[in-house]
Amino acid sequence: MASERWPTELRLSKDKRSLHVAFEDGAAFDLQAEYLRVSSPSAEVQGHSPAERKTVPGKREVTIIGVEPVGNYAVKLVFDDLHDTGIYGWDYLYRLGAEQGEKWQAYLDELAAKGLSRDRGR
Incomplete structure (x- = not known):
C-alpha cells in the first residue's frame, strides 16, 4: 500500500531526544523521543485491539538510538x-x-487517571 504522505527529511537530533520529520506538502514536525516511544505502533503498545492498548509510563528520559529504513x-x-x-x-x-x-x-x-508517572520508578 502506497503512503499518501512522503517525507523529504528525517533527522535525529544530536541529543537523540527528538526526530525532525518534514514532508513534501511542507508540513514539518519535531517529535520527542518520549512521545514516539509511548505512541509506538507496535503490538506491545497498541495491542491487537483498542481494548488491549497499553499506557506506557516512565519514558521521560528515553532516547532514540537507531533509525532504520523499512522499505520505502x-x-x-x-x-x-x-x-x-x-x-x-x-x-x-x-x-x-x-x-x-x-x-x-x-x-x-x-x-494521571492510572496513577502513573512519566518518570521511571515513581
Whole structure:
C-alpha cells in the first residue's frame, strides 16, 4: 500500500531526544523521543485491539538510538530501553505530528487517571 504522505527529511537530533520529520506538502514536525516511544505502533503498545492498548509510563528520559529504513514506506525506531518493534509508516508519523497536541494531552490524562508517572520508578 502506497503512503499518501512522503517525507523529504528525517533527522535525529544530536541529543537523540527528538526526530525532525518534514514532508513534501511542507508540513514539518519535531517529535520527542518520549512521545514516539509511548505512541509506538507496535503490538506491545497498541495491542491487537483498542481494548488491549497499553499506557506506557516512565519514558521521560528515553532516547532514540537507531533509525532504520523499512522499505520505502516506513522507519523502525530503536530506543535506548531496547524497544524496537514499532514500524512507523509515513502516514502514521504525519498523524503523530499533526495531532501531537491532542495525542500528548490524552497520554498525560491516561497517566494521571492510572496513577502513573512519566518518570521511571515513581
